[in-house]
Amino acid sequence: GQQVMQIPQYQHVQEGEDFTTYCNSSTTLSNIQWYKQRPGGHPVFLIQLVKSGEVKKQKRLTFQFGEAKKNSSLHITATQTTDVGTYFCAGPDNYGQNFVFGPGTRLSVLP
């Protein structure tokens, strides 16, 4: 079935450093979503990308959808302690009905 991979699994950064997580799919995706889950919390929707090569920004967060629509990335500029959490990408399953979540990238930010 549809698989969505994410790297890295863990990332430790010093506050102020940049951070990037990558999401890869074996098949072309019609769209992709990103979620953030704080420790002990629940996933919260960040953004959805639909167009090939699309780039969207939310303050210090930059989201990109690959030209081939098989990969995506989330880049955080100048991380802050509030960025701590696990970032998940999610792509449609083979039937295009539900989202399949990647395993997530856990970000820790050292003050």
Place this chain on the structure above:
Amino acid sequence: NAGVTQTPKFRVLKTGQSMTLLCAQDMNHEYMYWYRQDPGMGLRLIHYSVGEGTTAKGEVPDGYNVSRLKKQNFLLGLESAAPSQTSVYFCASTRGDLTEAFFGQGTRLTVV
């Protein structure tokens, strides 16, 4: 609006016991989902519903049953709990398919 509410938040079960997790949403969403989250494995879909009175199997449905008798509620049942069902369970709802998902706070279930 409360969004998506799950009850209970924590539960400890003995092997073989049964229980029902309740999910309620007040956003008039058509679609509802039950996921389980285990360390390093992300969120895996157990069952979902595309409307009142309908249910369908997800990726890991074995050992679980669901019901959607009312549009706003989605129940997840464990008939005979097993230690392998120890997990954090999340309910979510969406307006339509492949749209933004709203998650509940989660239920941490331990089966001993």
